[in-house]
Amino acid sequence: MTEQKSELIAGRYQLVEAIGQGGMGRVWRGLDQQLFGREVAVKEILFPVGLGDGDRATLLRRFTGEARAAVTLSHPGIITIHDVVEHHGAPVIVMEFIRGQSLAAAIREQGRLPVRRVAEIGAAMLGALTEAHGARIIHRDIKPDNVLLTKDRVVLTDFGIAHLADATTKLSQSGTVIGTPHYMPPEQLEGKRPTPANDLWALGATLYHAVEGRPPFEADGLHALAVAVFTRPHRPPAHAGPLAPLLDALLTKDPAQRIGAAEAAELLASALQSSPSREGTTDEADLERPESAPAPDPATEHAPTPTKRETELPSSAPLPTPTAVEPAHVPDASRPPVPERPTTPPVAVPSAEDVISLGWTDRQGREEGASTRRRTLTRRSAVLGMAMVTLTAGTVLTWKLTRDDPPGGGTTGGGSTASTITVVIGVDAPLSGGGDLAAMGVGVRNSADLAVKTSNSTGHVPGVNFEIKALDDEATPAKGGPNATQFIDDEKVLGVVGPLTSGVAKTMAQPLGQANLVNVSPSNTDPVLTLGPHWAKGSKSRPYKTYFRTVATDVDQGPFAARYLHGEAGKRKLYVIGDGSAYGTGLASGFGTAFAKLGGTVVGTDQVDPAQEDFSYLAPQIRASGADAVYFGGYYDAAGPLSAQLKQAGVSVPLMGGDGIFDQQFLTPNTKAEGSLATGLGVPAEELAKGRDFLDRYQEAGYPEAAGSYGPYAYDATWAVIEAVKSLVEGNGGALPADARAKMSQAVSGLAFDGVTGRVAFDEYGDTVNRQLTVYTVKGGSWTTVKSGPAVN
DSSP states (O other): OOOOTTOEETTTEEEEEEEEEOSSEEEEEEEEGGGTTEEEEEEEEOOOTTOOHHHHHHHHHHHHHHHHHHTTOOOTTBOOEEEEEEETTEEEEEEEOOOOEEHHHHHHHHOSOOHHHHHHHHHHHHHHHHHHHHTTOOOSOOOGGGEEEOSSOEEEOOTTHHHHHHHHHHHHTOOOOOSOGGGOOHHHHTTOOOOHHHHHHHHHHHHHHHHHSSOSOOOSSHHHHHHHHHHSOOOOOSSOGGGHHHHHHHTOSSTTTSOOHHHHHHHHHHHHHHSOOTTSOOOHHHHHSOSSOOOOOTTOOOOSSOOHHHHTSOTTSOOOOOOSSOGGGOOOSSSOOOOSSOOOOOBOSSOSSOOOOBOOSSOSTTTSOSOOSOOOSOHHHHHHHHHHHHHHHTSOOOOOOOEEOOTTTSOOTTOOOSOEEEEEEEEEEOOSSOHHHHHHHHHHHHHHHHHHHHHHHHTSSTTEEEEEEEEEOTTOGGGHHHHHHHHHHOTTEEEEEOOSSHHHHHHHHHHHHHTTOEEEESSBOOTHHHHOTTGGGTOOOOSOTTEEESSOOGGGHHHHHHHIIIIISOOOEEEEEEOSSHHHHHHHHHHHHHHHHTTOEEEEEEEOOTTOOOOTTHHHHHHHHTOSEEEEESOHHHHHHHHHHHHHTTOOSOEEEOTTTOSHHHHTTOTTOTTOEEEEESOOGGGSTTHHHHHHHHHHTTOSSOOOTTHHHHHHHHHHHHHHHHHHHHTTTTSOOTTHHHHHHHHHHTOOEEETTEEEOBOTTSOBSOOEEEEEEEETTEEEEEEEEEOOO
C-alpha cells in the first residue's frame, strides 16, 4: 500500500506509519476512526510477483476464509484479529496493536535466554496452540519472529498467513518454499497436509533457538537445510538443561512418534519445577543479559494501549498454563474430526457389513490415529520400547519351542501320537474403546482365531498346535513399536497378522523386519508400505521384505473408478477435484490418467481446501465445462459439503470418490447424497465364492461380534502364516527348523492357495495378486453395493 495517511482502508482504518515488512506482508500502524482513534496494526498481504489473476482470486478466497476463522479465536496468547478486508485486490488483516518485542529480536539482543524464561514462553505458546488446534486452525509458521513478548503476555501472531504461502507454492508450482525452513518439520517440507504435529515441531525448534541461541538445524542453502532436516538428527542441546527431553521429543522426525500437547505440557511443567526462579537464577544466559530492558522491536505490529484482553492478565499474573488436551483430538461441533479411516457406513444391499479401506497416510493430524483418547504411552516408555526393538534385532535369535501335551490323551487332530510344538501367531489391531475401528479390530482378531482353530481341529500341520496372541494398538501409531517388541521377544511367535491401520503399520514394519518376523496385514492400503516412498514417480522399491498384505491398495482405486465410470456408467467428460492431501492427490492423478487412456476427457481440474466451507464457486466452472460427472480425490469431510452445494447450485451430475468418502459421515450432513458413488477395497463376504461358508463357520464358533469387512481377509492372512509354517515343516522332514522365523518370509513369498477371498499369493513387493474392489452408490440414504471386480493396472 502506498496510500496517503489521510486515505482510509475499508472506510475506517487510517494508516499512520509503516512499521515493518517481510516476505509475505507489510505492516502499518493505523487508527480505527470508527472506534475513537484506537490504534491498530494493519497488515497487507503481498502476492508473489507474476501470479495470474485466477490464482490471485483463488488465494484471496482461501486466505480470507481462514483468516476470518481465526477471528473467532479468543486466548491471551493469540493476537486479536479485529477485521479482515480486501483492498485493491489483496487481503488486509486488522489486528490489535501490541507494543512489545519479538522473540527473534530478544534472541538477537540477548543471546540465548534463561531456561526458565524459555519454559515460561513455551508454556504460553503451547496454551495458545492448543486453543487454535481445538478450533481446527493450524498456524503453519511458528518461529521466533511470530512470537511477541510484552510485560504480561506471550502472544502468537500471523495465524493464517502461512496458509497463503502454502497455497501460493502449490498454485505457482515453482517448487519454492515460502516460509522459514529452519522451523519446518520434514512432513511440511515434503508438502504434506498440515496437522497440529507441524506446529509442535515448530514449537520445539523455536524453543531450541531461544535456549541455545541458534536453530536446531543450520546449513548453507535451502537444499542442504532440507536434507539436514530430513536425514540428520538435530544438534544435541547444550544449554537446555531440564528442557532437553522436551526439545528432543518435539523434534522427532516421524509425526506419528512426535509427542502431543498433553505430553509436552507435562514435560514443560517438569522443566519449570526443575528450573530456579528468575529472581535467584545463576543461569549463564542471565549473566549475559543487559541490565536495562531492550527497546521494543520497531517492526512488531503491536499496541501501546492495553486492550480488554491485556487487562485480563495483570502484571503479576503467571503466564498461561497449557491445557493437557491433545489438540488433534479436540472435536469441532460443526465438523467432526476425521479418523484415520472412515467409520463404518450402513450398507443396505447385500450386507450389513461394509468394505472400508484403512490406513490413510497423511491424515495423521486429522489422519494421526483414529483413537480420540489421549495417548497413555509416555515418551520414556516409547523410547525404551524402540531401544528394545533395536537390541533384539541386533542379537542372534535362538529358536526354543516348548513342547506341549495336546488335549485328549496326547493326540493331534490328525491322529498323531507325538507331542506337539506350539506356534504363536501375533494379532495386532484396535480392540478397545468402542467405535467402528475397535469393532473391525475385534472382527480381525476373531477371524484369525477361527483360522487357528480350524487348522488345529483338522491337523492341517501335523505336530504343530497354533495359538494367537492378540495385542491392542488402539489404532494409535505410538503403540505399534511397543507391540512389535512384545511379538519379537516371544520366541514362539512366527508371524504377525495386522495391524488394521497403515499409520500403525509404519511403526511396526521396520522393527518386525529387522527381527525377521513376517507380517501379513488384511487391511493396510498405503502403497508406501510395499512400493516405497517414490512409487508415484514410477520408482518402486520394496522397503520391508517381511511385510505382506491380502487386500488391494490405494493405487488401484482411481483406475477402478475410471473403468466403472467410462465402461459401466457411460461417462465421457469428467471434472476432477483433489483436496491436496497425498491420498487425494494420488487418487485424482491415478483416476485422470486411467480415464484418459480409456478414451475419456478430463474437462477441468481444481483443488479445494477442506478447511473451507463454501465450495459453491465451483458450480459455474463445472457447469460450463460440460462435465457429466465429478471425481473427487479426498475425504468425506470435504466431499459431503461439496456434493450438497453442487446439487443445490443445479449441478446434478454424480460425484464419485474413493473409500475416503465411503462413510456414513458423508451421508449424515448431505441431504443431496443420492446417486453419489464410491469405491471400497475388497468384496463383501456374501459375494465371495467361499464367503458364505466362512460366515457360517464364524457364527458356529460363537463369536459375539461380527466378522466385519476385513474378517475374510484376516482369515486368509492368518492362513498364509499357517501355510508357510506347514511348508517349512514339510521341507525339514516333518520338524520345524531351528531358524524357522528367518525362513518364514521366503515361505510366504512362495505361497499360492485358494482362500476365502480367492487366490492367495503375493507379488515381488508383497502385495496380493488378487486385488478386488467394489463400487457403492447412495440409494435410499444408505451405501449400496453396485459391482465388485478385479483391479486394473
